[in-house]
Amino acid sequence: MTPNPHRDLALINTAGFLRSFGVGLMGVVLGIYLFRLGLSSLEIGFVIAAGLAGSALATVIVSFAADRVGRRRFLVLLSLLSAVGGIALARSPSLPVLVLMAFVGMLNGTGTDRSAAFALDQAVVPGLVSDAKRTWSLAWYNVLLDGGGSLGALGAGLPILLQHQLAFSVLSSYRVVFFGYSALCLIVAVLYSVLSAAAEVTNPLAPAQTRARIAPENKRVVAKLTALFSLDAFGGGFLTDALVAYWFFRRFGVAEHDLGLVFFAVHILNACSHVGAAWLARRIGLVNTMVFTHLPSSLFLMAVPLAPSFKWAVVLFLCREALVEMDVPTRQSYVAALVKPSERTFASGITNLARNLFWAIGSGVGGVMMQILTFSAPLLVGGGVKVAYDLLLYRSFRSLKPPEEAGAATPTKDMAPTKRAS
Template sequence: MNSSVHSHLLWARGLRAFADGYVSLLLPLYLLALGMGPFQVGILATGTLFGSGVLTLLVGLYAHRLKYRVLLSMAGLLMAGTGFGFAAVTDFWPLLMIAIVGTLNPSSGDVSVFLPLEHAVLSGAVDEHRRTALFARYSLIGALAGALGALFAGAPDVMAATANLDTKTALQAMFVLYGVLGLVSALIYATLPMEVGANEQNVPPAPLHKSKRVVYTLAALFSLDAFGGGFVVQSMVALWLFEKFQLSISVAGAIFFWTGILSAFSYLAASRIANRFGLVNTMVFTHLPSSVFLILVPLMPTLSWAVLLLLARSALSQMDVPTRSSYVMAIVPPEERAAAASITAVPRSLASAASPLLAGYLLGASTFGWPLVIAGGLKIIYDLLLLGTFRNIRPPEESDRKR
């Protein structure tokens, strides 16, 4: 794959992450402005994750029959339709339908259909010894753009003050921008070569066969992690901060900007740590302390302490993202990578889909922060199970180092 294709994918990743960064914060505010409560916010977040999971699963099963360029371009158009739909519709049930079929992302990370498609293309860009670094760069760009998007979430306040707009109209303008960024992404994908992703390994994409057992085991473990993560998707953490500390969107945006920056640079550290200690060890031993921090956040007596722990968690919690992606791509045959990426990514939507609904219910009943405690506990269980199951299944580059 030439460098222009590589750069095109990274540009599209950055645009989408920027849009996700501000939409994940503005979504609960927009729904509250429409007269909905925390439980309805949770239902909408659940709908977005459930729909993304179903679509990603379909891609995993049938991506080998279509061209990656076509699938990515179609996904970009779907993103555009999602943004324009949320800007135009204000009733709960139509919004829920748009959330289910669209690409809206209540999380700070990428849980959409774009992820497995781009992973499958990128995995053929470099040899196995540089693959983790490439995924770290991909994640770094997404995290930096997402952090800028979180900071941009304060734009509706500026628009309301300078352009004499009401809050609802200013928020709808941000969803229109989300749709425009989807159109731009679709145009970027449309410039990719038609055969991109098909021949890097001289084999066509295929459904799971040789790696079925290991991929399904990983998918089950990722389901547990994703279910826990669904309690603390960015929209729900933002909602907790709004309800608990009465934060303005500008202050919340600044907080999530810095959590995004810390997550971004942790991706670079993840690559170096993985080169020395291995992918599975990096995934587990950076994730464990971040989960402990998450449990402690609601116990903090002041906003300052809570934010400090959220920042500490962000410096560690995302190191497993590039390492996890690299590990999945490493231990399956090249022709099964698209299917493996999709089927292990699906839990990040499907298994987490019920969690925001439960988190919304818990936040409606109490401002303590039970969703954060539950998420941290589930993630610790996931880490221990992952270590026990996969510590002896090494990717090729680690096996080479052992020899």
Template sequence: MNLSLLDWLTKDGKLLLTARMVRAFSYGFLSIVLAIYLKQIGFDDILIGVILSVTLLNSVFFTLFASFYADRFGRKKILVIYAVLMSIAGAIFLVTDNYIALIIAALIGTINVTGSETGAFLSLEQAILPQTVKKIQKRNTLFAFYNMGGTFAMSTGILLSGVPQLLQESGWSQIESFKPLFAAYIIAGLIVALLYIFLSKDIEVKNRINPKMSSIKQLSPKSRSIVAKLSGLFSLDSFAGGFVIQSIISFWFFTRFGIELTTISLIFAVAGVLTAFSYILATRIADKIGLINTMVFTHIPANILLILLAFAPTFPIALGLHLARMTLSQMDVPTRQSYIVAVVDENERTAAAGITNTSRNVTQAISPSIAGLVIQSLWLSAPFVIGGLLKITYDLGVYFNFRKVKPPEEK
């Protein structure tokens, strides 16, 4: 993405877009290799599911902390701290394969295994981004670029997930061949921290009612009602998504069809490119039919494709279904993010984004462990069916609860 062309965006906005891309690049390769790496060092499916769940619990804690205190202590300070913790977590994975140590790394860092942004960075950046737009009409477009840039970067990072296989062919041991990727994750965290350091004071919240009051307490009764309903629905969607996070899908291709890591990385890279372009399409659709309609009418077909993927008899069919699904499945992301910050006041955005994202993280932290049990005791593809049916239920809930609650520009 050529940031110089974004003349409607402030310097802070461009720094945030860059930080998102660097972070997503590292999430790309880690989301593919982590479950496979844990399998290689001897962990069974249940223990792998536990570690994946713990990485999501980290998101819950740090997102909640940001929701309560970021506007009070300073958004910039919190972002820098989170980026440093990201590097520390990568360092632990680099130097040890001790199970307890890896659990600690998953708890203190921002190890992302979902294939999309779910961590503590998202809520803060989501609240800040509208303040970096010079023209309010560009808000939807900004969230599209924010997600598109991150997805392109993640797709590029995914290509690195084939590095362990290449190193093994050059004589490296199985375990050691994964270490360079953890080193790259450390570097990415440090770069993100440096970018945040250059953010200006303009990213901090304006027009605070009481600077000593946590941001969550400043939600109006109307906003509380909206946020509560959205949080309940998002928790269902995220619980369903936990059954089909990128690490599990990667594991499924690896186990079901014996696909090599280099091929898996290419599959997810292509899927990422398709997803990235879908964000811009989602923005254009939303300008015509509205944010809620775009969220729902693109998500339901994607979830039908997810269910069909479970029954794919051959790799080519599975590949086609997966790519078709990924072309549609994330079109609700920029529209959802834009909708949340549009239907609440400016000083409520951190709390609204934090609460709704926390609701997603809490339930998503549970389902990977359940998915591990389901895979081991029922059927390798069962998580796809469970996740797809639950997601369709979520879509219907969003439509019937919020089709009449419109952002200002749609009224």
């Protein structure tokens, strides 16, 4: 198929939006549906954990094999497997079968798209645009993901709508929604299937070289970035939407409806901040944008437990959310800039895998801290960990510039920045 980068970018953005819509929907209805099936909290945890484990394994496989087998093939396969998860939920098999199908279908109950396809998209998008447009393209990609996830969360009211409008039973209405989720995954697979050759690695390496995945001179940089991103994700695990909403509920007695409005505003600010990040990065650089927006966001967060009222706590929290996501497209762009195009799938997969694992660890530790220390401990400790991440990132990478900031010509397919991290 003739390379068509502009068309491919539109296809990936559309596929990402639809996939994120499904993830946002699942994040709200999955646990409730499993509870209605009669599963215990422990069994629900097993199903969700199986889905996350399947996603983690898929990310590992993508990191090492996608460029050799074909990025388009992997994206199609991942989408088809996701459809299996929806079918399994609709059919309501026994628990062992459901756990197995959740693993195979990579069911995502977190409400946030951090799938293997998400990691692979990040490797493909930078190769479809010039260095100057890389950050902007990733910013719009993330805007669409946030928008899709927000609309998917709103779509969680579909089962209730089906009950009232079409007189479906409770479980039947959920099953219709899950069949719809599977159909959505099939549409995403179709979109990925028509990607052109531009989505693949240009001039792929020989098989032996491909298995090595990354040039020795880039290994230290990727390893250091992975370690720093893991620290950031560990701090972020203390601050999941569910935990923060629970904190507001317990601290100020806020009703679920009001919290829903707060978190809707949060997602809107997150989406807008992606575009703001691309604009700012063009003026002050990727690393500066990552650090100088993320650092104050952490300080705002640490101030939230000190707020004397719900109003001031929300103001501080929204200030945090207006800044905290600015490092997402800039981080993705920076990783893509520091490695060769043929190494982007590996770098994206490994950094995303590490972030997901440490995010999960942080979530567990945050709950324990809230139980045995102080109720506000996750906000204070999570914010502190993120401050440490920002300072370490700036110290290590402030002098390592991507090609568009170094004033160099656009690199060839085998070039990467030559300056190394301190």
